Amino acid sequence: MKVSTVDEMRNLDRKAIEDFHIPDEILMENAGLATYSMILNEFGIAGKKFVIICGLGNNGGDGFVVAKKIHSLGGEAKIIIVGDPKKYRGAARSNYEITQHLKIQTGQFETIENLKSDLSKCDAIVDAIFGTGLTRTVEGKYKEIIETINQSGKTVFAVDIPSGING
Numbered sequence: 001m002k003v004s005t006v007d008e009m010r011n012l013d014r015k016a017i018e019d020f021h022i023p024d025e026i027l028m029e030n031a032g033l034a035t036y037s038m039i040l041n042e043f044g045i046a047g048k049k050f051v052i053i054c055g056l057g058n059n060g061g062d063g064f065v066v067a068k069k070i071h072s073l074g075g076e077a078k079i080i081i082v083g084d085p086k087k088y089r090g091a092a093r094s095n096y097e098i099t100q101h102l103k104i105q106t107g108q109f110e111t112i113e114n115l116k117s118d119l120s121k122c123d124a125i126v127d128a129i130f131g132t133g134l135t136r137t138v139e140g141k142y143k144e145i146i147e148t149i150n151q152s153g154k155t156v157f158a159v160d161i162p163s164g165i166n167g
Helices: 006-018 024-042 058-072 090-101 112-120 140-150
Strands: 049-054 076-081 105-108 124-128 155-158
Touching: 006 024, 024 058, 024 090, 024 124, 024 155, 049 058, 058 076, 058 090, 058 124, 076 112, 112 140, 124 140
Parallel strands: 049 076, 049 124, 076 105, 124 155
Antiparallel strands: none
8 A cells, every 4th residue: 555645645636636627526525435444444333433523624524425424334423513514615515414414413613521522422533624735733722622532542533644744
């Protein structure tokens, strides 16, 4: 298996969109499916509880795809959105709306205490906050959320790369 650097992943995404005209929806579905497949093969899904923490960009959209797949295979998915879901656009918006039609439990991040409570009740966490597009230092509530995830003692599956790592 080849492991790509963050810059290589950014270039692959750009090339897929610009040179090969692969729509965002397909790229998002493929990213979510790859994460879901890894969870299925390495951890299992049926009868397990997952918390999927989604940011407001396409990485959050990838997280919605993972939540749909977990839900379809008998896992319990709870989505926590870090921010206002009205800000989703394009493929991320479409996948968010699908999760709502599927009645997948969804809430917005409120407090670290609530997050800790949710994480204590799950078997694994899906980190879909930031992906390869992150180019700044993580601060504020995002930093607190990432630290809480890392200190949870739970198995964590990241879409793209773990949030906060920007290469």
